[in-house]
Amino acid sequence: AMRHLPYFCRGEVVKGFGRGSKELGIPTANFSEQVVESFPSDISTGIYYGWACVGNGDVHKMVLSIGWNPFYKNIKKSVETHIIHTFKEDFYGEILSIVIVGYIRPEKNFDSLDALISAIQEDIEEAKRQLDLPEHLKLKEDNFFHLPEGKIGNN
Numbered sequence: 001a002m003r004h005l006p007y008f009c010r011g012e013v014v015k016g017f018g019r020g021s022k023e024l025g026i027p028t029a030n031f032s033e034q035v036v037e038s039f040p041s042d043i044s045t046g047i048y049y050g051w052a053c054v055g056n057g058d059v060h061k062m063v064l065s066i067g068w069n070p071f072y073k074n075i076k077k078s079v080e081t082h083i084i085h086t087f088k089e090d091f092y093g094e095i096l097s098i099v100i101v102g103y104i105r106p107e108k109n110f111d112s113l114d115a116l117i118s119a120i121q122e123d124i125e126e127a128k129r130q131l132d133l134p135e136h137l138k139l140k141e142d143n144f145f146h147l148p149e150g151k152i153g154n155n
Contacts, residue, residue, distance in 0.1 A: 007100040011035030028080035049127030050101040052083045053145045060085040063127045067107040
């Protein structure tokens, strides 16, 4: 899982399954299939943490799931980013820039929605702790997050 990290990625936010916010209360931003397919094929599925930025906005902590979401039995691999920040509105169509910094755990199935939600909450707490470490904090300031003018999309 670690040899590709930190992993820098940018892409448009597309509509996902609509489960994150509704069922889990944990909204996620989804990348298009093209972006997902551009990830290294040997990157391990599982839960990661890092930094995320929408458009040219502020950089926030995030937790990321790469994989098949066994609880939901997806047939397509997905990359879903939960930004640890409350946004006032959806940002479909915006450019999401992420830096994946570290790995938390493999993906696994859960017996219930409650068990899944509680695991995600633990992942979020772990991400917050890890991202406060100096070696991870410095990536928050990376120039990658400053989109060149004109590349911001249609706001």
